[in-house]
Amino acid sequence: MTLYKRVISFFLAVLLTISMIFWSSGFILSDEKSMEVYQDIRESLPVKEDIDVPEPPLERNLDESMMIIETGELPDSWQLEVPIVYQEPELPTGCESIALTMLLMYEGFELGKTDIADEYLIYSETGDFADGYVGNPYSYEGAGCFPPSLARTAERFLEENDSELxxxxxxxxxxxxxxYYVANGIPAAVWxxxxxxxDIWLYEDGFEQDGICYNWYENEHCTVLTGYDLENRTVTIHDPLEGIVVRDMDEFEYIYDAIGRFALVIL
Structure with a gap:
């Protein structure tokens, strides 16, 4: 990453942390100048306007794939051809909708960048991030959602499109x-x-579903795991903010574990 992008990333992280502190206390930033600076910095990040829809993956034998996932040997490396979609500038807090869009486009569905957010996204009326999206993904003051919520959004889309997935x-x-999922042609949305x-600040007033506690945390983000390399200890991530990036496997695993191991797939 260039020094320029590192500086941008630093200021974005600082500004987001400040805004989330105000938000979590029941306040919304009112300093218009601060919000203008915040928006200017975020809009300086690259945006991919033309999105290529790939061919659907080869038909999978789901039972066989799941058996390999549970018991098979993991290949040394694997990379899936998943389209990259950026959340900026339309959906500054819509990373979950964009991650789901990438998963569905990988399966061959033709989707516009904001179709999930516009037509299928399930919202929470109680502030439960596991129940639905909290806030407005088109706003810099939006928050997010967790796997149970995004799974219901995905099911809504799949049912309306008569899909067996x-x-x-x-x-x-x-x-x-x-x-193992990736090695069997299945990318995963990962938080x-x-x-x-x-800087992972977990809030104690989380919501529990199916024995899993979903605590809201600062800097919440949803990405797609599309590849890995065991020899080099790296994972390939399709990040709605940064594009296709290669992360250190151990560092990514530390963060993934620290926030609760949240993930979702389309099967």
Missing amino acids: HAENISGKSLGELC CTMYMSY
Whole structure:
């Protein structure tokens, strides 16, 4: 990453942390000048206007694939051809919708950048991030959602499009287990932090579903795991903010584990 982008990333992280502190206390930033600077910095990040829709992946034998995922040997490296979609500038806090869009486009669905956010995104009326999206993904003051919510959004899309695919919340799986999915042609939406920030502040008033506690945390971010390399200890991430990036596997796993191992796949 260039020095310029590192500076941008630093200021974005600082500004987002400040805004989330105000938001979590029940306040919204009112300093118009600060918001203008914040928006100017975010809009300086690259935006991909033309999105290529790939051919659908080869037909999978789901039972066979799941058996390999659970018991098979993991290849040394694997990379899936998943389209990259950027959330900026339309959806500054819509990383979950964009991550789901990438998963669905990989399966061959033709989607506009904001179709999920516009037509299918399920919202929470109670502030439960596991129940639905909290806030407005078109706003810099939006928040986000977690796998149970995004799975329901995905199911809404798949049902309306008469698809036999379904969304599965695989939260709790280790990063190593997620690599088995990738090796079998299944990319995974994974929750991490913006710009790999190690400042993870978990809130105690989380919501529990199916035995998993979903605590909101600062710098919440949703990306797509599309590849890995065991020899070099790296993972390839399709990041709605930064594009296609290669992360250190151990560093990414630390953050993934610290926030609760949240993940989702389309099967």
